[in-house]
Amino acid sequence: MDLLSHFLTMLKIESTSISSWHLSEPWGVHVRDYRPGFCFIVTEGRFVVEAATGQVLHLAKGDTLLAPRGGECRLLSRLGVATTDLSELNWSEPRSPRLDRSVQPGSAISVVHGGGGELCRLLGLAFSIQSGQGAFVLAGLPDFIVLRDGDASILSQIRPAIEALLADDKPGYYAVAKHMAELIVVGLLRSYILTDQSFSPGWMKGLQDPYICKALLAIHEVPERKWSVALLAAAANLSRSTFAARFCRLIGQSPIDYLNAWRISLAAERLRGGTDSVAHIASAVGYQSDRVFRQAFRERMSMSPRQYRNQQI
Incomplete structure (x- = not known):
């Protein structure tokens, strides 16, 4: 086994939650110290990420944001807009998007939020990685990773399957969602490592x-x-x-x-x-x-x- 495969096979998804986001300008969401990892795939429109460190990232249709260890940030239709806490959004089910190892959801969740202007649609994924070897791998990664449209070709192949899961509430959903999450996270990290050459020591x-x-x-x-x-x-x-x-x-x-x-x-x-x-x-x-x-x-x-x-x- 090559060394990159060795590192990536250490990442075992422990629990996951898949979500669909329908956001309309103006909108802002404050993600406060969200410790499971998360990622967003932009399927329509654009948005801005403002990290707690002050880092600003701009994403458009086809781009993906990956926060392998989670963290705090603001998701914004544009800089300066007011924000609503993640926990206060109007979710489709009365359960939090935060992960709980004891809970195995039977379907995806969705949220509609914003002022009715220009639309931004996101596919969201929250995931927790088993500690031990997985934590060792995650420790070497940056807080936020952005893959541009075309950087992660695997996403274009599996996006229809992800979107199909959004409407799936049949038995066995969670097993499929968990394996899908692992494929997405490992695929994104592999694409990032193979395309980016400006790594910090690690x-x-x-x-x-x-x-x-x-x-x-x-x-x-x-x-x-x-x-x-x-x-x-x-x-x-x-x-x-x-x-x-x-x-x-x-x-x-x-x-x-x-x-x-x-x-x-x-x-x-x-x-x-x-x-x-x-x-x-x-x-x-x-x-x-x-x-x-x-x-x-x-x-x-x-x-x-x-x-x-x-x-x-």
């Missing part, structure tokens, strides 16, 4: 380097090995000093820090979905000492392995 930038890519593949294929900087440099066919400097510049952290972060992500996945002892998991992901593992886990996750496992129940 695993995506490492994918572009033929030497660092080899070291990343070694770490991800055999994380339990007793890796050293020298061994990883050999895997990358570089001298130790050249490799260490190159890795830090492209990935944004040292090889050993990256290795430990990946091991903790694997451990979190095992704690979340299994019954193995903490000591067994520590050994399986490459820690020679249970004490060192517990300390590393607490430093990265801000809680002990046992607390993390109990939180997932």
Whole structure:
């Protein structure tokens, strides 16, 4: 398996909600600290996104906005218009668009909002990604990703299926919607990574380097090995000093820090979905000492392995 496929297969959709938005000028929606990821596909008209950081993004028909970790922003027909909170919109069903792992909706939801002017239609998708490996991948992504019309050819192929789901309330809807969400998110991220070359330091930038890519593949294929900087440099066919400097510049952290972060992500996945002892998991992901593992886990996750496992129940 190539390294990009390896990263993308870590993304497992835990829950999802699909929605249809009919918005008419003037309109504004305030998305307050929405933590599941979300995306909007513009099927008609245009709109503006104003991020909490002040970043402004303009989208038109055929464009897609992806917020892989969610966050706060304003969706606007134009800059300066008044906004309504997402939770206060007139949804087609008396349930929130926020996700709940215990709820499996039997149909899509829709909203009509605005002042009756120029129309903007959006296909909306909210999704949560399983923690552990999925969180590791998401951490390397920007807050907001915009794909322009034509950047993600997969969308043109599956958009009819998405639109069909909007009118589907038959048994089995949620199973189809969940798999569709995974296809959309993975397809969008793949298109973004293959078309954008201006990544910040992180695993995506490492994918572009033929030497660092080899070291990343070694770490991800055999994380339990007793890796050293020298061994990883050999895997990358570089001298130790050249490799260490190159890795830090492209990935944004040292090889050993990256290795430990990946091991903790694997451990979190095992704690979340299994019954193995903490000591067994520590050994399986490459820690020679249970004490060192517990300390590393607490430093990265801000809680002990046992607390993390109990939180997932």
